[in-house]
Amino acid sequence: MPTYLLVTALTAIRILGRNRLRTGLTMLGIVIGVGSVIAMVSIGEGAKAAVAERVASMGTNVILILPGAVTTGGVRGGQGGVVTLTTADAIELKKRIPLLRETGWGRRDVMQIVNGNKNWNGTVNGISPSYLTIRGWSFTGGGPFTQQDLDTAARVAVLGQTAVDNLFEPGEEPVGAIIRINHVPFRVIGTLAPKGQSAQGMDQDDVIFIPFSTAERKVFGTYFLGSVGALFASTERPEDLAPAVAQIREVLRQRHRLQPDQDDDFFIRTQVDIGKVHEETSETLTAMLLAVASVSLMVGGIGIMNILLVSVTERTKEIGVRMAVGATRRHILIQFLVEAMTLSLLGGCIGILVGILGARATTVVAGWPTIISGETVAAAFLFSVAVGLFFGLYPANKAAWMNPIDALRYE
Amino acid sequence: MAALISCEDLWKIYRLGDVEVQALRGIDLLIREGEFVAIMGASGSGKSTLMNILGCLDKPTKGCYRLQGIDVGGLRADQLAEIRNRRIGFVFQNFNLIPRTSALENVQLPLFYRGLPLRQQRALAAEALARVGLQGRENHYPSQLSGGQQQRVAIARALVASPSLLLADEPTGNLDTQSSLEIMAILDHLNKVQGITIVLVTHETDIAAYAEREVVMKDGRILTDRKMLSGSSALSVEA
Ligand SMILES: Nc1ncnc2c1ncn2[C@@H]1O[C@H](COP(=O)(O)OP(=O)(O)OP(=O)(O)O)[C@@H](O)[C@H]1O
Ligand SMILES: [Mg+2]
Numbered sequence: 001m002p003t004y005l006l007v008t009a010l011t012a013i014r015i016l017g018r019n020r021l022r023t024g025l026t027m028l029g030i031v032i033g034v035g036s037v038i039a040m041v042s043i044g045e046g047a048k049a050a051v052a053e054r055v056a057s058m059g060t061n062v063i064l065i066l067p068g069a070v071t072t073g074g075v076r077g078g079q080g081g082v083v084t085l086t087t088a089d090a091i092e093l094k095k096r097i098p099l100l101r102e103t104g105w106g107r108r109d110v111m112q113i114v115n116g117n118k119n120w121n122g123t124v125n126g127i128s129p130s131y132l133t134i135r136g137w138s139f140t141g142g143g144p145f146t147q148q149d150l151d152t153a154a155r156v157a158v159l160g161q162t163a164v165d166n167l168f169e170p171g172e173e174p175v176g177a178i179i180r181i182n183h184v185p186f187r188v189i190g191t192l193a194p195k196g197q198s199a200q201g202m203d204q205d206d207v208i209f210i211p212f213s214t215a216e217r218k219v220f221g222t223y224f225l226g227s228v229g230a231l232f233a234s235t236e237r238p239e240d241l242a243p244a245v246a247q248i249r250e251v252l253r254q255r256h257r258l259q260p261d262q263d264d265d266f267f268i269r270t271q272v273d274i275g276k277v278h279e280e281t282s283e284t285l286t287a288m289l290l291a292v293a294s295v296s297l298m299v300g301g302i303g304i305m306n307i308l309l310v311s312v313t314e315r316t317k318e319i320g321v322r323m324a325v326g327a328t329r330r331h332i333l334i335q336f337l338v339e340a341m342t343l344s345l346l347g348g349c350i351g352i353l354v355g356i357l358g359a360r361a362t363t364v365v366a367g368w369p370t371i372i373s374g375e376t377v378a379a380a381f382l383f384s385v386a387v388g389l390f391f392g393l394y395p396a397n398k399a400a401w402m403n404p405i406d407a408l409r410y411e
Numbered sequence: 412m413a414a415l416i417s418c419e420d421l422w423k424i425y426r427l428g429d430v431e432v433q434a435l436r437g438i439d440l441l442i443r444e445g446e447f448v449a450i451m452g453a454s455g456s457g458k459s460t461l462m463n464i465l466g467c468l469d470k471p472t473k474g475c476y477r478l479q480g481i482d483v484g485g486l487r488a489d490q491l492a493e494i495r496n497r498r499i500g501f502v503f504q505n506f507n508l509i510p511r512t513s514a515l516e517n518v519q520l521p522l523f524y525r526g527l528p529l530r531q532q533r534a535l536a537a538e539a540l541a542r543v544g545l546q547g548r549e550n551h552y553p554s555q556l557s558g559g560q561q562q563r564v565a566i567a568r569a570l571v572a573s574p575s576l577l578l579a580d581e582p583t584g585n586l587d588t589q590s591s592l593e594i595m596a597i598l599d600h601l602n603k604v605q606g607i608t609i610v611l612v613t614h615e616t617d618i619a620a621y622a623e624r625e626v627v628m629k630d631g632r633i634l635t636d637r638k639m640l641s642g643s644s645a646l647s648v649e650a
Contacts (some may be wrong), residue, residue: 003526326497330489
């Protein structure tokens, strides 16, 4: 049997090689189908991995609390419209919830920043020192500011990569330099390792961190002393997130004296939520693209079936001769199945190459990350074998069930 | 000698819509091992129909056909394929070689389906081609061979499996006199020297003269069945 399969496969290749144009056109559907599956999946995987990486870069155990709408006398303010969260909330949360490793806070605003003759509008964050550890920032130069800097409202700043790029010449040392934020001089004491885009597509490195107290008193102009743009908290372990969120909600409702029938005046978000949304959308997208790809694979399979039916008819006499010298139905069945699978496999392999090239091109041209996994390639390979087998079965059966004498007499 | 072929009351009826064609109408035929039989008769008398049944390519509508004692009528398709593969060699009027496939590979086919190792297939096929005088033509395609050479390839293919029965339906029908003589010399040799039973259909008396027995058919029946002078005994049996 192995000899039979080998010889049959070689014969199939020879027969397909005789009719290159026909073979090529027949394979086209499979090539396009497999190629698009490979390209789509690798784009989808790339996007998923990028989102996962970004979520991880924000920390999987981070809780974000934003000020929310308050209903006072029927008037509903928008998110952040009314001050509802304070530094005192953060300190109280830390005190009352043991699950929380740390709490921090911050408020941000876009400010004009000047260094020498360089001038840039960047996002300035007034934060508690704990913020940097909660969000997992690491330093490339210098270091963070301390509780003491916060207490004394020191004029020190830590710069993200985008801020460094926009304010300093390449090669110029930022740490120790004096920059002006909203005309107030600040000493740069640290630079941060880049984080790239956020899951929402924002440049996370477009940041300057200064002590919250300094920002409040010297830069932003105060609305309410102690009011913050956001509170942050981190837990020891990711699985503590859910109970921690519930406890935070309870404490905050208590502190804000909310009645049971009142809505929360804050929002609680975790990175897991944000990541989940992205994963779901990218999964929907992948599923849709896969549906399109399987339709084209299906069309490719029908193409193979069609050409095989033609081939079986054309070679009816040959089938008769083979039967006359002792070929069994099984021999004939396998012969045509092998031919179908040769077609679909060859198409599949070319499709895999096309898909990989397509994915590469997407990365180069559009800048999207793509991942070509061995599993995807193996799946595409198996899929094309399956298509060949499935769509070859009908024509092969038709050939195998011919009556020897009728096949021989066929004109 | 034991009976190789034994037919009892073979009928073959074709139905084309309302029309019924009785191609065979009760054939009784006994052929012993080692015989060389010529079947003659007018066009449409049922010679090919009979040959196809004898070759297990077709089944009779009615009647019993035994090949070497085996009732062929009760066999499954794959068992019939095995019989065709091991016991019967078939030579057709129009050669029926597989196009764009070398002479050697054409001759290999029966051995290929028998599942012999590739090397043995090649050796036996080359030997069979040599026996019909085609050494050196192994790699020629059918289209690169003359009609006579193609028929010799077909004979090589029929005898490569060492069958006990060789069926030839007008093997010289498409050939000139010279090629016909060459083909008949090969068949005669196969019968006389190797003892292969041969049943041959022909329209030509000088071709039929090679045989030792002549069966004449008419309208699906056997008209005469007689031993000929060239055969071992000159006894004539009128049907
Ligand atoms: N497949 C078929 N369907 C219907 N009728 C058929 C079929 N094959 C043969 N016949 C009929 O059966 C009869 C016998 O045909 P057959 O081919 O056996 O004749 P033959 O003796 O071989 O003739 P020839 O010498 O011309 O080859 C003819 O009348 C023919 O029309
Ligand atoms: Mg005939």
